[in-house]
């Protein structure tokens with residue numbers, strides 16, 4: 183019926199949940215384009231916030247145009263425009279002039295302009311200025327009517343994320359219509375919270391974030407939106423914690439002497455931090471409630487043995503356990519170390535990864551279903567539909583930030599509410615972790631094994647290269663191994679692969695022939711990667727040249743050198759992760775950071791790594807220097823994806839929002855009170871978005 187109303191031009195009220203097709207001008211084709219941006223409903227559309235703003239400037243004389251800037255000019259067309267066709271592209275060119283000079287104006291694929299732009303036409307145009315063959319050019323400038331120009335002057339024009347075929351103008355127009363026609367009154371955020379935290383109402387926030395009159399109103403709108411994102415997130419986490427975590431577990435366990443025996447068998451003593459965390463986990467598993475715990479610990483702090491202990495306890499209680507990791511290389515490694523450590527206790531581990539043959543997989547499924555397998559180690563393959571577990575009581579996920587909440591949830595649905603341990607080496611401060619992982623209890627391994635020698639670091643330039651090669655040679659002669667992280671190539675994985683191969687060849691020429699050098703890159707098949715990694719683990723490869731695929735979690739304690747090319751191109755947290763691949767054993771380890779960058783800031787940044795081996799410290803320093811950026815890889819996480827909020831930059835708002843959520847949760851976590859009806863509905867939609 184809605185379409186009829188639209189065609190008849192009758193008054194209609196748009197609903198947030200309506201498809202965007204109710205908006206005038208959005209046909210099937212445009213709808214598909216919006217879908218590429220994950221915009222399906224009117225609500226999605228109004229929550230497609232600008233990624234920035236364009237500030238329109240005063241008209242300037244052509245004589246003042248500077249190449250590389252954006253400017254607005256008013257010119258007369260002084261020669262007959264030209265319309266050319268070049269390889270299917272129509273190019274419309276004309277010469278504009280004002281009292282101070284000439285500029286060429288060019289438009290692509292807009293042949294119809296010839297009907298409106300002729301010799302003598304006066305135009306106001308805005309666009310990027312470049313210089314081509316000595317003349318100034320504006321390509322594809324925006325044509326503005328006098329009225330538009332006056333309206334836009336000194337305002338902030340929204341700039342949106344787009345997709346091919348969808349222009350900023352189209353998105354702006356659609357949002358303008360939605361904001362006009364949608365009833366935005368009726369704020370879901372309780373008024374007492376708005377008052378307490380000095381937040382503008384929802385309607386103003388939406389209007390002003392898209393079409394702000396000035397910076398101040400935009401910032402006010404932004405504050406409200408960021409607050410909402412954090413608030414809904416925190417409240418959702420609190421609900422989960424209340425409803426899911428406070429449930430009785432059907433897998434209440436007893437302590438097992440075998441765990442003590444495993445600790446006895448280790449060639450080292452657990453650190454106090456490891457002991458403390460193990461106590462916490464034992465209390466969880468024997469406590470009768472479903473455990474959901476995040477184990478946070480710096481690289482190399484020894485999280486794996488904690489996972490092994492928990493899995494052993496699970497198996498000794500007659501249940502199955504699973505551990506899911508982000509890469510096959512890592513899965514294989516965990517599989518091998520668990521098999522080695524646990525087979526003496528009669529535990530049967532199996533591996534399940536994507537690269538296995540259909541037959542191998544079928545066998546694995548069978549072993550899982552019949553409980554012949556006690557512990558299943560694998561990648562995403564573990565959550566395939568075909569996998570049927572038998573009494574899956576514990577799920578360990580490694581490096582949680584690589585998995586979204588959705589994947590975690592799918593995994594959970596495989597068992598009957600198993601206990602969950604999430605291992606993370608992401609160095610976020612405890613205060614922040616408590617909020618962001620609000621649905622999990624938190625344990626921190628804040629101590630490295632005492633036997634570890636601190637890694638020796640150096641930041642060097644090209645002139646040090648021969649020394650670096652000799653140093654690698656010396657270490658290898660002592661029986662050690664080295665990682666070399668290749669310069670980054672951003673264009674494509676294929677180019678990256680070629681680059682690694684070329685680089686390896688060059689490196690071989692610079693090292694004596696007895697040194698075995700191999701490479702690893704993202705384009706290689708999982709099987710090939712595994713083979714290389716296995717040979718490296720066995721010590722058959724001395725130097726492993728790699729892209730950052732080695733970053734996550736591999737453990738080869740015999741490797742003592744990490745040499746990183748173009749270190750300035752990496753974030754500090756990533757460099758810290760890479761460096762964490764060495765210094766994992768009893769030998770003195772070294773990290774050589776190559777950088778030819780001259781910039782003072784770059785040097786300062788790398789210097790932080792040079793002087794500290796503490797992930798938390800490095801992260802906080804990097805934050806000060808660079809701002810949040812993608813520092814912790816947190817943006818990749820499904821869980822911490824906010825449309826506008828930034829967990830680091832907006833930490834203050836995050837604190838307030840979580841406080842506000844706590845206040846409500848304390849009184850009425852399920853939002854049963856009448857005054858929370860709108861909030862409940864909003865939260866429901868939000869939660870659907872992040873969990874389903």
Ligand SMILES: Nc1ncnc2c1ncn2[C@@H]1O[C@H](COP(=O)(O)OP(=O)(O)OP(=O)(O)O)[C@@H](O)[C@H]1O
Pocket residue numbers: 450451452453456479480481482483484485486487606607631632633734735736737739762766767
């Ligand atoms: N208490 C300890 N004393 C000495 N060595 C230990 C101790 N705990 C673990 N290790 C060893 O330290 C190395 C690193 O441990 P592990 O692989 O568990 O680190 P991790 O915390 O998972 O680090 P990452 O996040 O980098 O993967 C392993 O070789 C492990 O055997």
